[in-house]
Amino acid sequence: MSERLLDGIRVLDFTQFLAGPYCSQFLADMGAEVIKVENLKSGGDFVRNAQPREPEGGLSMYFGNLNRNKKGVALDLKSAGGKELFAKLVASADVLVENMRPGVMAKLGFGYEACRRLNPALIFASVSGFGQYGPNSYRPGYDLIAQAMGGSMSITGWPGSEPTRAGMAIGDLMAGQNLCIAICASLYKRRETGKGQQIDVALVDSIFSGMEAKIMNYLYGGKMPEKTGNRYITSAPYDSYRAKDDYYVIASGTDAHFIKFSAGMGMPELARDPRFCDTPSRNQNWEALKQIINDWSSDKTAAECVALIDSWGIPAAPIYNCAQACADANITQVREMLVKVPRPHDGREGTLTVIGNPIKMSEYPCQYTKGAPLLGEDNASIFRALGFSDEQLAAYRAQGAIN
Structure with missing residues (x-):
């Protein structure tokens, strides 16, 4: 062409x-x-x-x-x-x-x-x-x-x-x-x-x-944005998590996601727990939720965790280094x-x-x-x-x- x-x-x-x-x-x-x-x-x-x-x-x-x-x-x-x-x-x-x-x-x-x-x-x-x-x-x-x-x-x-x-x-x-x-x-x-x-x-x-939402939070919410590591302040679980061999990420952006996620982990009661039942509650209690997820991941590899969470329809991914990104055929060959x-x-x-x-x-x-x-x-x-x-x-x- x-x-x-x-x-x-x-x-x-x-x-x-x-x-x-x-x-x-x-x-x-x-x-x-x-x-x-x-x-x-x-x-x-x-x-x-x-x-x-x-x-x-x-x-x-x-x-x-x-x-x-x-x-x-x-x-x-x-x-x-x-x-x-x-x-x-x-x-x-x-x-x-x-x-x-x-x-x-x-x-x-x-x-x-x-x-x-x-x-x-x-x-x-x-x-x-x-x-x-x-x-x-x-x-x-x-x-x-x-x-x-x-x-x-x-x-x-x-x-x-x-x-x-x-x-x-x-x-x-x-x-x-x-x-x-x-x-x-x-x-x-x-x-x-x-x-x-x-x-x-x-x-x-x-x-x-x-800086989009960060500046808006300052201008209209009166909140000074702070460093939060890999955590996204408006959703949870939306962070990096530890498996037995490596870290991986989950990007659960909605309440519907969390219902599927907690059921997939074998803990459907989490979606009814007052600490985690909606996005504001999960954001407030993110540390407790992160510990629960890290405990669930502790006997699995990062690849196993990603495969399971992905199968539940929740966005999740491994954390690639340059070698791993270059070896991903979808990125470097298909795309x-x-x-x-x-x-x-x-x-x-x-x-x-x-x-x-x-x-x-x-x-x-x-x-x-x-x-x-x-x-x-x-x-x-x-x-x-x-x-x-x-x-x-x-x-x-x-x-x-x-x-």
Whole structure:
């Protein structure tokens, strides 16, 4: 299937680290021509040097996972030649994605207003720690900063423990997805108006928006959310539980669930017990209920507990580590969450394994056709297509504007 949702859309990806590349990876998987524009003088995206590395060519798979399906050019944007080449790219593009600190693009001569003069239809998409305006906008922002100031660290961890960040870089990932949503919506509207716009997504805002019920409990319930470990404060049993060999989780969200659950355990009287007869009572007496469930689990393996509870129609699951998640055929094979991409053009044959796109679509599925680019890999083909001759490109190379 050759046609894809974003066929014909050109995206300039002037990003590094995680949030920006994660956004543009989604666009590339859906068929956009994504051109990763890297700083030649700094050696490109910082994570080209990050672990882990694949053994044969030493390529960073942190970089390789986030930049599959993209083309690559490398420019010295502080040089006159680099600015000329980048201006041509901007004029040819539908979208520019950048995650520099606010003000950096303007200093380079390619802030939103300058780019809009070059291309009024351009969608200029920025992601940063604190956004493009406001008293904190000048501050550098990384995922840890976003989790700290967005509120999520204050509710993550066990009661009495120090504030804890999520194990994933949720600030970067949420911001990248938010930016992708805004870009796709802007492309849709542009078909009507012919005009682009500036998009401004902040990591801190993205975390704050994900606090949903916690912020509502504070604003309308007068309650300061606290750390509750794996327990969900509005349902019980909704937590992790101990079997004889490992932990597992139960996500019982309703009274009807609990009636089936208590009957399955051979303790139907629990559903009539005043401590557990409805959701508010179970939430208040969650510790006593947890001990009952842990006692029931104590002579069973986690796998046995999950199988039994699942057979009663109650959501339950093992707690996977990375090896177990990768070995789950439903995740990695049926749902194609591990996929193969061709190696970069580094003189070696074969493929590399990367994480698949979680979006599944019937008519226009995501495709994986290209590995992450080498630094400046597509300089010649992209700039030739923009009208530059081989002689001109040779001159730019001599100036150090491209590699």
